[in-house]
Amino acid sequence: MRSSVDSLPMKIIADDRPNPSQKPPKRRKKLATDLESPIFSLPALAVIVVGVFVPMAVLIVYSLWPTVDQEVVREWTFTNYLRFFESKVYWGTLLRSLLFASLASALTVILTFPFAYFVALKVQPERRLIWVLIAVVPFFTSYLIRVFAWMTLLGDTGLLNQGLMYVGLIESPLWLLGLNSSGIVLTFVYLLFPLAFLTAFIALERTNPTILEAAADLGARPWQGLIYVTLPVARTGIMGGFVFSTITILGDYVTPQLIGGTDGYLYSNIIQRQFGSSVQWGFGSALALILLVIVFVLLLVLRQVTGGAAQVGTFSRQFNPSSSPVLKAYAIAFLAFLYTPIGLLLVLALNDNTSIGFPFNGVTLRWFAAILSDPLLLESLRNSLIVAFASVSISVVLGTVAAVQLARSYGQWRQASLAIISVPLFLPPMLLGLAIIIGLNALGIERGLWTIITGHTILWLPVVTLLVLIRLEGLDPNLELAAMDLGAPPVTALARVSVPQALPGIVAAALISFALSMDEFILTALVTGADSTLPLYIFGQLRFNVTPAVVALSVTLLLVSFALLVMGALLATRGKGGPPVPAPNAIQNVSQ
Amino acid sequence: MSVALRCSNLSKRYAGQQGPALGEGGNGISFEVERGELFALLGPSGCGKTTTLRIIGGFVEPDAGTVFIDGKDVTFAPPYRRPTNTVFQSYALFPHLRLGANVAFGLKMTGARRSEQDHRSSQALRMVGLGGLENRKISELSGGQQQRAALARALANGPSVLLLDEPLGALDLTLRRQMQDELVTLKRETNTTFIHVTHDQEEACAMADRIAVMDRGQIAQIDTPQMLYRNPRSTHVARFINLGTIVKGSTRRDGFHARLEASGIVLEGRVQPTIPQHSRLAAVLPRGRTRLSSGAPTGATNEIKGTVERAVFTGLNHELLVRSESGALLNVSAAADVFDVADKGRAVVLTWSPDDVLFVEDTDDLQQNSSPYEPSQAS
Numbered sequence: 006m007r008s009s010v011d012s013l014p015m016k017i018i019a020d021d022r023p024n025p026s027q028k029p030p031k032r033r034k035k036l037a038t039d040l041e042s043p044i045f046s047l048p049a050l051a052v053i054v055v056g057v058f059v060p061m062a063v064l065i066v067y068s069l070w071p072t073v074d075q076e077v078v079r080e081w082t083f084t085n086y087l088r089f090f091e092s093k094v095y096w097g098t099l100l101r102s103l104l105f106a107s108l109a110s111a112l113t114v115i116l117t118f119p120f121a122y123f124v125a126l127k128v129q130p131e132r133r134l135i136w137v138l139i140a141v142v143p144f145f146t147s148y149l150i151r152v153f154a155w156m157t158l159l160g161d162t163g164l165l166n167q168g169l170m171y172v173g174l175i176e177s178p179l180w181l182l183g184l185n186s187s188g189i190v191l192t193f194v195y196l197l198f199p200l201a202f203l204t205a206f207i208a209l210e211r212t213n214p215t216i217l218e219a220a221a222d223l224g225a226r227p228w229q230g231l232i233y234v235t236l237p238v239a240r241t242g243i244m245g246g247f248v249f250s251t252i253t254i255l256g257d258y259v260t261p262q263l264i265g266g267t268d269g270y271l272y273s274n275i276i277q278r279q280f281g282s283s284v285q286w287g288f289g290s291a292l293a294l295i296l297l298v299i300v301f302v303l304l305l306v307l308r309q310v311t312g313g314a315a316q317v318g319t320f321s322r323q324f325n326p327s328s329s330p331v332l333k334a335y336a337i338a339f340l341a342f343l344y345t346p347i348g349l350l351l352v353l354a355l356n357d358n359t360s361i362g363f364p365f366n367g368v369t370l371r372w373f374a375a376i377l378s379d380p381l382l383l384e385s386l387r388n389s390l391i392v393a394f395a396s397v398s399i400s401v402v403l404g405t406v407a408a409v410q411l412a413r414s415y416g417q418w419r420q421a422s423l424a425i426i427s428v429p430l431f432l433p434p435m436l437l438g439l440a441i442i443i444g445l446n447a448l449g450i451e452r453g454l455w456t457i458i459t460g461h462t463i464l465w466l467p468v469v470t471l472l473v474l475i476r477l478e479g480l481d482p483n484l485e486l487a488a489m490d491l492g493a494p495p496v497t498a499l500a501r502v503s504v505p506q507a508l509p510g511i512v513a514a515a516l517i518s519f520a521l522s523m524d525e526f527i528l529t530a531l532v533t534g535a536d537s538t539l540p541l542y543i544f545g546q547l548r549f550n551v552t553p554a555v556v557a558l559s560v561t562l563l564l565v566s567f568a569l570l571v572m573g574a575l576l577a578t579r580g581k582g583g584p585p586v587p588a589p590n591a592i593q594n595v596s597q
Numbered sequence: 598m599s600v601a602l603r604c605s606n607l608s609k610r611y612a613g614q615q616g617p618a619l620g621e622g623g624n625g626i627s628f629e630v631e632r633g634e635l636f637a638l639l640g641p642s643g644c645g646k647t648t649t650l651r652i653i654g655g656f657v658e659p660d661a662g663t664v665f666i667d668g669k670d671v672t673f674a675p676p677y678r679r680p681t682n683t684v685f686q687s688y689a690l691f692p693h694l695r696l697g698a699n700v701a702f703g704l705k706m707t708g709a710r711r712s713e714q715d716h717r718s719s720q721a722l723r724m725v726g727l728g729g730l731e732n733r734k735i736s737e738l739s740g741g742q743q744q745r746a747a748l749a750r751a752l753a754n755g756p757s758v759l760l761l762d763e764p765l766g767a768l769d770l771t772l773r774r775q776m777q778d779e780l781v782t783l784k785r786e787t788n789t790t791f792i793h794v795t796h797d798q799e800e801a802c803a804m805a806d807r808i809a810v811m812d813r814g815q816i817a818q819i820d821t822p823q824m825l826y827r828n829p830r831s832t833h834v835a836r837f838i839n840l841g842t843i844v845k846g847s848t849r850r851d852g853f854h855a856r857l858e859a860s861g862i863v864l865e866g867r868v869q870p871t872i873p874q875h876s877r878l879a880a881v882l883p884r885g886r887t888r889l890s891s892g893a894p895t896g897a898t899n900e901i902k903g904t905v906e907r908a909v910f911t912g913l914n915h916e917l918l919v920r921s922e923s924g925a926l927l928n929v930s931a932a933a934d935v936f937d938v939a940d941k942g943r944a945v946v947l948t949w950s951p952d953d954v955l956f957v958e959d960t961d962d963l964q965q966n967s968s969p970y971e972p973s974q975a976s
Contacts, residue, residue, distance in 0.1 A: 216689045223706055
């Protein structure tokens, strides 16, 4: 290891004064301990290749085999695909699902954009993080519990319709607030808000605010500035939010049915049924592959319309935003929309009423105590914790090691590795789950808790790798060079200089993954054997009877995961490389 | 000549900031700019020059005062209803549009026909030397080209007043010199009024017809570059244009002349006629007008004895830092052929003719500087 430092000056001397009688010093051998060695990112790559690419290949093979008497027969045929195109039930549902998903996503993006615009361009820089946190906090509640909140709010007897009728604003229940297609759209707008918000916010926040002034200066009225400058510049974020929302909806086989009943029977439900009660694995694989192709097409479209608008030149954050009362009112109304279901959950968790709902009989904490007396719930909690600990630990170790290597590599290896590791981020978890169970089925392996751990590892590995990589690349590369210049071998430089600097990023990635793991349902439900996790338990309750203890549990989970995520966010932003954010006075001083 | 821009009594205070950014109380800033004039706002950061520019451009509303452009009150008109265009410090080129579309943007907003857009934007691009590059992406342009692109975009609209916010700050020295010349030429060719914000006194001198030196939200002096250097009004102006050494002491004024005594030296010189009778005065010893000798002191006025503390040869001059007998440091320049004095430790005598010693208004806070001498800037 020492040689890597020692050989450098020698090499320079050899280059400067060629001496024919002396053999040129040997190039230092590539040691396995060199951090540039691709060996370090191999474990992470292997997990993704074995866990995603191989099962996808099996999926393709299965889709070409017919199913006879619930058994896959090994004969090559296109019958599975023909069956899809022959029956309107299948392709009709797919078209309906596509239309539905894109409409719901478009609505989400349109409703979210003014809010993101307000936070990114009208809120003073030092208050932005607070606004972002406030906006995203409601999403630290369990996904299924949020769906449950909307189940309570919507419908003819739902709280919204009943409330509006009670105050006399309407006479009969509104279809818009019903447990139907409209309700599904409303619920998805709520569920997908953080995705659409964060993508639009990041795009807007990165743009030079002076270009908006430049547009006005050149004669653009505010609406012209929006159409000709703001929207085109933020299009990557807007389209990204739209495409990922659409992919999420297409892969969600739970929410539409819970909210909309038969209205919510979508393409994803057809796929899921092939692997459940119908036991049509071949046909199911074909349907899943068709979905996969659609996802690819969506991602390609995204790639085509976006990019190109790279930031030009340096810019300072000196910008005195004009206040906009209309946008501010909209933002506050939007926050009310985000917090209503959360407030409702809190009330329900504290309500001294054995059935969930109203009337409100006074405050009790007994539902929180009841959490501890349900053995199945405790068992599920235990399983969830095991899965989260195991999958996050593996992801953190493999992801960090891979990130350390990727941060130092460049060129095609890096591009290819990053692309491979990121694949799970772009696929609906449903497809990942299906691929895993098909892979296991092909190998004849029984499912168990460990299959859930594997699935979660595949999901969190890219999250950890990318978060740590971003952090590592934000560090000044000269720090490590300085350490080596002072005599530290590469591994010591890494351990003593880079890792301590990257630690907040690693911890943040671990906390975020842990919170996500405790809440994962879509993939877990597919790959589980007989084991229950917390989300699976909650799902069982949603389908039959929801006890107030579940609501109390979800409120507890909200508080815990909120604490974890805030810790993660604070760690991730603390002491980041680069100049400190200037105080408001400093910003204005610069602008004069 | 007609007045293109008139600012009267402008003041501005930003919320959450100590002190006003511009003007104070009812005492705002006022100035007039003739059509076709290149008017520079010069001052250190925080002096209010950018705030003034932003008020003229319509990005900031003043708390008080009015802005007239071509005789019309535009104080509260939004930027898109003003005959002004701005070259932003960061250029603020639209990253999603190509060069041609960037330059044509303003014409598109006013609803000009497509053919006219194309015609006038390529004309503007040719004017700044970027003809034929319409289809370039902004990210493919060099820093200097981006600067020209921002200029072309602002000029394509044919503004009656062009606002330049430190437009050359990001360019290297050679390119900056070249752009200074080109901007002056462009101004002459288009007969547009330029308002140029800068903190670089050399740039202001090289380009401007008149310069307004700003200090803590007020205009300290408006003059042509020559007059500014010959007759700076205040210590702040003298210090900011790096004129020479400022000396303070007990002064006595006698009409257009004044006399200063401090730590054993006596200075005599002329007083700026515009300075009010009872103002505090300080003497300025312009660095370029210093006569250097190694002979014996005569004990006359306008003479300081000292030793060379540091000598820097700049190519044209020796810039010397001289420590006087009383221990103060003075900045002087000596012609390049004066070799014998340009050594460290050499005893020298500095003399000034009474015509070169300037008495200016002492605008510094009272407690500042306990020493009577103050080298304007150790170079």
